[in-house]
Amino acid sequence: MLTLVTSVTIARRGLQLESMTLQDKAAHKLKHGCWPWLVRPCKKVSNSCLTYCPPGTRPGNVQVSISENIPVIDCHQLGTDKAQLIKQITEAAKEFGFFQLINHGVPDNLLHNVMNVGKEFFELPSEDKASFYSEDARQSCRLYTSIDYVREQVHYWRDTLRHPCHPLEEHIDFWPQKPASYREVFGSYSVEVRKLSLCLLDLICKLSQVQSTATNFYPPCPDPSLTLGLPKHSDVNLITLLLQEQVHGLQVLKDEQWLAVEPVPNAFVVNIGHMLQIMSNGKLSSADHRVVTNNKVSRTAVTSFKHPSSTCHIEPAKALVMDFNPLYQAFIYKDFVSTYITDTEERVSPLERYKFQT
Numbered sequence: 001m002l003t004l005v006t007s008v009t010i011a012r013r014g015l016q017l018e019s020m021t022l023q024d025k026a027a028h029k030l031k032h033g034c035w036p037w038l039v040r041p042c043k044k045v046s047n048s049c050l051t052y053c054p055p056g057t058r059p060g061n062v063q064v065s066i067s068e069n070i071p072v073i074d075c076h077q078l079g080t081d082k083a084q085l086i087k088q089i090t091e092a093a094k095e096f097g098f099f100q101l102i103n104h105g106v107p108d109n110l111l112h113n114v115m116n117v118g119k120e121f122f123e124l125p126s127e128d129k130a131s132f133y134s135e136d137a138r139q140s141c142r143l144y145t146s147i148d149y150v151r152e153q154v155h156y157w158r159d160t161l162r163h164p165c166h167p168l169e170e171h172i173d174f175w176p177q178k179p180a181s182y183r184e185v186f187g188s189y190s191v192e193v194r195k196l197s198l199c200l201l202d203l204i205c206k207l208s209q210v211q212s213t214a215t216n217f218y219p220p221c222p223d224p225s226l227t228l229g230l231p232k233h234s235d236v237n238l239i240t241l242l243l244q245e246q247v248h249g250l251q252v253l254k255d256e257q258w259l260a261v262e263p264v265p266n267a268f269v270v271n272i273g274h275m276l277q278i279m280s281n282g283k284l285s286s287a288d289h290r291v292v293t294n295n296k297v298s299r300t301a302v303t304s305f306k307h308p309s310s311t312c313h314i315e316p317a318k319a320l321v322m323d324f325n326p327l328y329q330a331f332i333y334k335d336f337v338s339t340y341i342t343d344t345e346e347r348v349s350p351l352e353r354y355k356f357q358t
């Protein structure tokens, strides 16, 4: 009953929000000190509810140079020169922790459909989205704003719909039924991305995994120099496959410099998570990245995360530590995830506490 009442309230407020122009929203911010969020209207106006990053952590000029060096790898070679492909992937994973894949075998029309359906979801009237809105991170299929709206000091410029997607039959019934093709399109997409990430992991190593998908929507922002879509972080998981539309926003930190990841049509942006850095004993890098906003158009990105299972025992792979010392202590994945959340909030590298002192 309580949930029902809350949903209705959010839907009503959301409806008002949808009729607001960007200027109206900016005026709301000036008057009340917080943004009228698309899916999570600010319930209480309070000074602790910061919607811009505090000075010192603001991105400032977000127009950084586009990296010509982040490798774009052609998977076409899988059938012809597998050894060369493995070499390119491991070199890119070591040097940048990021690369893009083309000719990866996921059909172009499916990539097109998943992006459109993902965007259409966010364009639905609020009453269709309200039942998915939740501030409880344990909720399986969940629509939310920023990262942890209730606990965080700063809200980021992002709305997300996230749900598990493997095994498909266990989860699909909890997914949105609007847009009408959501389940079919995201179902096919999840299966294809699973095949591709298993193939990638097979090229690098073999593991027991869990997969989830998140669609991020970054609304246009009146002043991108003041806020971020997502702050600097590295992904906790094994590997992430990201489909982005043709709008800049994702940036990677390389040698203390932010580099923009060029949106290559129908490419997957692949990045290495902390788990692969640890298991490869530092041979592969989990790069820091962030998302900046722009003041003209929204940006949508569909991310698929491969995780180890929560009880998985993780340590540097024996084969890789034979002739040198392991750099990281062993742990259980779910314990790392808890410390990752607190360390990332405190802006401390989550890897530090697991490093052996030298």
Ligand SMILES: O=C(O)CCC(=O)C(=O)O
Residues within 6 Å of the ligand: 214, 216, 230, 235, 242, 244, 249, 250, 289, 291, 301, 303
């Ligand atoms: O939305 C993006 O471009 C990146 C998202 C991301 O880095 C994440 O969800 O971990």
Ligand SMILES: [Fe+2]
Residues within 6 Å of the ligand: 233, 234, 235, 289
């Ligand atoms: Fe990320």
